[in-house]
Amino acid sequence: MPITAVTPDIFQVQIPLPFALRIVNCYLLRGDDGWTVIDTGLNTSKARAAWQEAFTKLGIRPRKIAQIVLTHIHPDHYGLAGWLAEWCVADGGESPPIRLSAREAWLAVHFWGREVWQQPAYLAFWQQCAVPADLAQAIMETTEQTRQRTYPHPAAHHIIEPGTPIRLGARLMQPLLMPGHSDGQLVFYDAADRLLLCGDHVLQTITPNISLWPDGEANPLGRYLDSLDELARLDVRLALPGHGPVMADGELHGRITEITHHHQERLAQTEAALPQPSTVYEVSQRLFNHANLSVHEMRFAATETLAHLDYLVRHGRARWHEEAVWWFEGN
Numbered sequence: 001m002p003i004t005a006v007t008p009d010i011f012q013v014q015i016p017l018p019f020a021l022r023i024v025n026c027y028l029l030r031g032d033d034g035w036t037v038i039d040t041g042l043n044t045s046k047a048r049a050a051w052q053e054a055f056t057k058l059g060i061r062p063r064k065i066a067q068i069v070l071t072h073i074h075p076d077h078y079g080l081a082g083w084l085a086e087w088c089v090a091d092g093g094e095s096p097p098i099r100l101s102a103r104e105a106w107l108a109v110h111f112w113g114r115e116v117w118q119q120p121a122y123l124a125f126w127q128q129c130a131v132p133a134d135l136a137q138a139i140m141e142t143t144e145q146t147r148q149r150t151y152p153h154p155a156a157h158h159i160i161e162p163g164t165p166i167r168l169g170a171r172l173m174q175p176l177l178m179p180g181h182s183d184g185q186l187v188f189y190d191a192a193d194r195l196l197l198c199g200d201h202v203l204q205t206i207t208p209n210i211s212l213w214p215d216g217e218a219n220p221l222g223r224y225l226d227s228l229d230e231l232a233r234l235d236v237r238l239a240l241p242g243h244g245p246v247m248a249d250g251e252l253h254g255r256i257t258e259i260t261h262h263h264q265e266r267l268a269q270t271e272a273a274l275p276q277p278s279t280v281y282e283v284s285q286r287l288f289n290h291a292n293l294s295v296h297e298m299r300f301a302a303t304e305t306l307a308h309l310d311y312l313v314r315h316g317r318a319r320w321h322e323e324a325v326w327w328f329e330g331n
Contacts, residue, residue, distance in 0.1 A: 003054050006238070006246060007195070009170050013054045015041030017076050019296055024076045025242055027197065028058070029169025034066030036168045037096075038188075038197055039242060040080035043149045047080060051087075063093030069160070069168060070100040071199030072182035073108045075150050077242060082152035097158040099166070101177065103184025103217075105157040110215065113153060116144040125214040129302050130279035130325045138295045146296075160186060173197070178231060180224020181208045183217045187231070194237040201231065202255055205244040207262055211303030212310050221311040225263060232256045263308075270308040271317055274330040280306050283328065 004012045011028045027038035041047040055062060065088040068081050081098050089095050100108070116122060117140070126136035160166060162177040166188070173188040178201045188197040200208050210224050217223070232253055239247040247255060266287075273286040284290075284305040290298060309328050312318035321327040 003057055006240060007193075010195075010240070011054075011058060012240065012246070013050070015050050015080075016044070016046045017042055018044055018046075020294070021076065021243055023243065025240070025244075027240060028054070028060070029171065031066060031167070031169040034064040035060060036066055037068045037084060038168070039071055039077040039199070040068065040084055042076050042079040042146070043083055043151060048083065051080070051084065061093075062087045062091035065093065065096045067096050068098045069166075069188075070098065070104065071187065071197070071242065072185040073100065073104045073112065074182060074200070075112070075146050077199070078108060078112070079150040082150075082154045085154060086152060095155065098154040098156070099158045099160050101162065101175075101184035101186050102159045104182065104186075105159060105184075107183065108153070108157065112147055112150045116140050116147060119214075121214040126302075128280075128324070128326050129306065130281040131302060132281070135295070135298065139299045142295050143299070162186065168197075171195075176230075178227040179217065180210050180220055180227055183220075189234060189236075191235075194235050196234065196236045196239045196252070198231075198239045198241050198252070200242040201227070202239065202247070202252060202259065203241050203244050204247055204251065204255055207259055209300050209304055210263075210307050211300060212307040213303055219310065219314060221263065221307045222314060225260060228256050228260055267308055267311060267317075270305065271312055271330060274318060274328060277321070277327045277329040279325055279327060280309065283309065 002014045006012050009030045013026045013028060014023045015026050017024055024041050026040060029036040068084055070078055070081060085095050126139060160175050162175050165172050166175055168188060171190050173190050175186045175188055178185050178187050181200045185199055185201060187199055187201055210221050212220050236252045239252040269287060273283045280302055284301045287305055288301040293301060309318060313320045317331055319329050
């Protein structure tokens with residue numbers, strides 16, 4: 001897989017994924033005490049081989065992994081953290097600390113640490129969204145298959161406190177909490193070099209999924225839009241994302257504006273998709289062409305629709321009737 005030196009001390013490693021995104025961008029930062037890994041990929045044979053190839057090409061021994069830092073715990077970023085730590089130990093190194101925010105550490109244990117079938121809130125959620133039973137079953141099965149690709153789980157998590165500088169490789173960077181795509185997602189900012197490791201918070205070619213999940217924090221879309229405003233105040237010359245191309249020379253700020261406009265348009269479309277009281281699944285059918293979506297993508301279509309409906313309710317543009325099945329209607 002491609003390995004690119006984005007700066008003299010930061011290498012982007014493209015790790016393959018077995019679904020539509022195809023690639024997750026992970027990063028290696030060189031430091032005096034070893035290498036910092038930023039995000040890891042999903043635990044598949046192709047992903048493991050890509051890491052082995054990257055280390056070989058760069059002349060790095062696995063024992064030189066000093067720490068593994070996760071922007072968030074979605075499986076394409078979290079899934080190989082435990083394996084990388086074990087690989088380091090197998091090469092004669094000490095188990096590297098795996099660092100992430102407190103909220104993401106809780107989610108990792110709460111969601112990825114239990115079989116999907118043992119999570120009653122997740123099962124009930126699809127019924128409340130009025131997702132057909134056969135599709136709900138397929139969603140549960142594919143989610144469990146993905147969950148199994150996050151093994152082995154890290155033995156322990158080390159918590160990163162937003163606002164407290166952290167050394168990543170040779171750089172002292174500021175971790176900033178940027179919720180929305182995931183409750184506790186962190187980005188890392190090097191003010192001196194105007195460089196940002198932005199995870200999945202802002203992507204150049206696709207819009208990050210913003211979903212409302214069972215056991216997720218409230219108002220994800222509102223929190224996301226607020227955090228975009230916060231991010232727009234940073235002076236960034238180079239942004240390194242979790243997917244897609246690097247953003248340079250003001251592209252980040254232009255993309256923030258585009259994403260904000262996208263969500264305002266999507267909110268208007270969602271509001272217009274409520275001609276009569278409707279379920280989450282019915283609204284998602286009006287907003288997305290389900291015929292072209294995989295089971296994996298239909299899961300996100302429903303939860304993203306719910307996030308936009310929730311935002312409309314919070315701003316007095318719709319009403320939410322929380323019965324055995326959730327119903328929404330416009331005002």
